[in-house]
Amino acid sequence: MxxxxxxxxxxxxxxxxxxxxxxxxxxxxxxxxxxxxxxxxxxxxxxxxxxxxxxxxxxxxxxxxxxxxxxxxxxxxxxxxxxxxxxxxxxxxxxxxxxxxxxxxxxxxxxxxxxxxxxxxxxxxxxxxxxxxxxxxxxxxxxxxxxxxxxxxxxxxxxxxxxxxxxxxxxxxxxxxxxxxxxxxxxRARNVVERGVLALLIAAASLAVLTTLGIVLSLIFNTVEFFRLYAASDFFFGLSWSPSFSGRGGSSELGILPLLWGTLYISLVALLVAVPLGLFAAIYLSEYATRKVRSIAKPLLEVLAGIPTIVYGLFALLTVGPLLVSVFGRDGALGVEWMSGGTAVMTAGLVMGIMLIPFVSSLSDDIINAVPQALRDGSYGLGATKSETVRQVVLPAALPGIVGAILLAASRAIGETMIVVLGAGAAARLSMNPFEAMTTVTAKIVSQLTGDSDFASPEALVAFALGITLFVITLALNIFALYIVRKYREQYD
Structure with a gap:
C-alpha cells in the first residue's frame, strides 16, 4: 500500500x-x-x-x-x-x-x-x-x-x-x-483534547529546533572529516581557490578568502543599491503618500520579493550585464575597457540590490509606522516642518529597527546563489575592480557538489566547510539584527 x-x-x-x-x-x-x-x-x-x-x-x-x-x-x-x-x-x-x-x-x-x-x-x-x-x-x-x-x-x-x-x-x-x-x-474530553493539542504544539516547535540541530550536526561532521584531509590553516587563510579532483586533493588549493571577499563585495554593492532606494521608498510610503497611493504602491513594490531568484539571474545575464558592457566596455559609451564581459560584481550586485529593495522598504516602513504619533505631534507643535520631523525625530527613533532591517537584508544577500551564478561569473579572485567577474561561497558550494564526484575527497567535503562558515556568518548577522529589533520594540511598543 x-x-x-x-x-x-x-x-x-x-x-x-x-x-x-x-x-x-x-x-x-x-x-x-x-x-x-x-x-x-x-x-x-x-x-x-x-x-x-x-x-x-x-x-x-x-x-x-x-x-x-x-x-x-x-x-x-x-x-x-x-x-x-x-x-x-x-x-x-x-x-x-x-x-x-x-x-x-x-x-x-x-x-x-x-x-x-x-x-x-x-x-x-x-x-x-x-x-x-x-x-x-x-x-x-x-x-x-x-x-x-x-x-x-x-x-x-x-x-x-x-x-x-x-x-x-x-x-x-x-x-x-x-x-x-x-x-x-x-x-473529561475537553481536558484531554487540550493537553493533546498542547503536546502537538510543543512537538511542532521541537521539530523546528531539531531540524536546525540536524542541519548543524551534518555540517559539523562533514567539516571535521574535511579538516582531517586538508589543513584548517590553509583553508581559512589561503589566498587561492583552485580545486582539482585528480589525485584526491593533492594539488588542490582550497583557500576561502577569495570566496569570502567575493561574497562580501557583491553583498556590499547590493546593499548600496537596496538601502537608499528601500529606505527612501519607506519614508515616502509612511510619511508622504496618501492612503490611496500607499494601498497601490506598497503591494506593487512587494511583488519584487515574490519573483524567483532564477528570474533575477536571467535578468542579470541577459539585460543588466550587456547594458553595463555597452557603457563600460571597450566599444561602450565611455570609450574605455573597464568591463570585458557581462558577468561581474557590478552586474550581480545591481540585480541583487533590486531584489532586496522590498525587504528593506517593507521592514523599514513597518518600523517607521511603529514610531508613536505623539513624537510627530510634539515636533509639529514646536514649529518643525514635515521634513524636519522626519529627519530629526522619526528616523532617529526608528534607527535601531532600520539597522536591523538592513542587517537582515545583508544576511539574505550573503546567502544568495542563482543571481551570483548567472551574473557574477565563477572566478575566485581578490580584486577591488567591481567590473571583474568574481564568485561567492554559495556558488562554489553548488559547483563542488554538482555532478559525479568522490565524496570522500577534500574537493567534495569542502562544500560542508564552506556551508558552516556561511552559516556562522549569517547566524551572527541575524542574531545581531534580532537583538537590535528586540531592543527597539521594547522601547516603543
Whole structure:
C-alpha cells in the first residue's frame, strides 16, 4: 500500500472516530448535551485524534527508520573491491537503489516476474540492457555484487512496506478503540483534547529546533572529516581557490578568502543599491503618500520579493550585464575597457540590490509606522516642518529597527546563489575592480557538489566547510539584527 493511500485510510479512520465519539457521548447522556462534561465536539475530537496522531507518528518514524535499516543491512553485503572501485559506500548504494528501482519498474511493466527478478544473474542476463528497456539508464555494467545487493534491497523494501502498513493501521485502530471505550458523559474530553493539542504544539516547535540541530550536526561532521584531509590553516587563510579532483586533493588549493571577499563585495554593492532606494521608498510610503497611493504602491513594490531568484539571474545575464558592457566596455559609451564581459560584481550586485529593495522598504516602513504619533505631534507643535520631523525625530527613533532591517537584508544577500551564478561569473579572485567577474561561497558550494564526484575527497567535503562558515556568518548577522529589533520594540511598543 502506498504512503498516500495509508494516509488516506488513517484520515478516514480519524473522521469516523470523530463521528463515532461524538455520537457515543450524546447517547451516554441521553441525547441531552447539557449532561455532558464537555461539548460533544471534544468527545469526537478525542477519538479522532487518538486514531490519527499515533498512526501518523508510527508512519513518520517508520519512514525514517526503514531506509537506515535497509541501507545498513544491504551495505554489509558489498565487497571491499566494489566499494574501492566506486570510491565510497554511498556511491555503491546509489547504484544498488537504482538497480532495485529498475527491477521494480521491469516487474510493473510485465517485462519479468518477481521470481525472475530474484533469480537474475549477471553472467546469464545483460541487466544493464534489461533495465534500459524499461527506462532506467545505468552508467556501467551491473556487477554480481551490486545485483545481489539490489535483490536483497527489493525484498527488504517490500517486507518493510507491508509491515509498515500493518503497523500504522494497527496503531490507528488501537487508538480508535481505546478512546472510544472510555467515551461517556462523565469523561473529561475537553481536558484531554487540550493537553493533546498542547503536546502537538510543543512537538511542532521541537521539530523546528531539531531540524536546525540536524542541519548543524551534518555540517559539523562533514567539516571535521574535511579538516582531517586538508589543513584548517590553509583553508581559512589561503589566498587561492583552485580545486582539482585528480589525485584526491593533492594539488588542490582550497583557500576561502577569495570566496569570502567575493561574497562580501557583491553583498556590499547590493546593499548600496537596496538601502537608499528601500529606505527612501519607506519614508515616502509612511510619511508622504496618501492612503490611496500607499494601498497601490506598497503591494506593487512587494511583488519584487515574490519573483524567483532564477528570474533575477536571467535578468542579470541577459539585460543588466550587456547594458553595463555597452557603457563600460571597450566599444561602450565611455570609450574605455573597464568591463570585458557581462558577468561581474557590478552586474550581480545591481540585480541583487533590486531584489532586496522590498525587504528593506517593507521592514523599514513597518518600523517607521511603529514610531508613536505623539513624537510627530510634539515636533509639529514646536514649529518643525514635515521634513524636519522626519529627519530629526522619526528616523532617529526608528534607527535601531532600520539597522536591523538592513542587517537582515545583508544576511539574505550573503546567502544568495542563482543571481551570483548567472551574473557574477565563477572566478575566485581578490580584486577591488567591481567590473571583474568574481564568485561567492554559495556558488562554489553548488559547483563542488554538482555532478559525479568522490565524496570522500577534500574537493567534495569542502562544500560542508564552506556551508558552516556561511552559516556562522549569517547566524551572527541575524542574531545581531534580532537583538537590535528586540531592543527597539521594547522601547516603543
Amino acid at each position: 502506498s504512503n498516500l493511500l495509508i494516509v488516506a485510510v488513517i484520515i478516514g479512520l480519524g473522521i469516523l472516530g470523530f463521528i463515532a465519539g461524538r455520537r457515543r457521548a450524546l447517547v451516554s447522556g441521553g441525547g441531552d448535551k447539557r449532561t455532558l462534561h464537555s461539548l460533544p465536539v471534544y468527545y469526537g475530537a478525542n477519538v479522532g485524534l487518538s486514531a490519527l496522531v499515533p498512526a501518523i507518528g508510527v508512519l513518520v518514524v517508520w519512514l525514517m527508520a526503514q531506509p537506515l535499516v535497509i541501507n545498513n543491512t544491504v551495505s554489509g553485503m558489498l565487497s571491499e573491491d566494489n566499494i574501492a572501485a566506486s570510491g565510497s559506500v554511498s556511491l555503491v548504494m546509489a547504484d544498488v537503489r537504482r538497480v532495485a528501482d529498475g527491477l521494480d519498474a521491469a516487474i510493473a511493466q510485465g517485462v519479468i516476474s518477481s521470481d525472475e527478478a530474484a533469480a537474475l544473474e549477471p553472467e546469464t542476463t545483460d541487466v544493464r540492457a534489461l533495465l534500459a528497456g524499461v527506462g532506467v539508464a545505468l552508467g556501467a555494467d551491473v556487477s554480481a555484487d551490486t545485483l545481489r545487493a539490489a535483490q536483497r534491497y527489493r525484498v527488504m523494501a517490500v517486507r518493510g512496506n507491508l509491515f509498515k502498513t500493518l503497523a500504522v493501521i494497527a496503531a490507528a485502530m488501537a487508538g480508535f478503540a481505546a478512546s472510544y471505550a472510555v467515551t461517556n458523559k462523565d469523561f
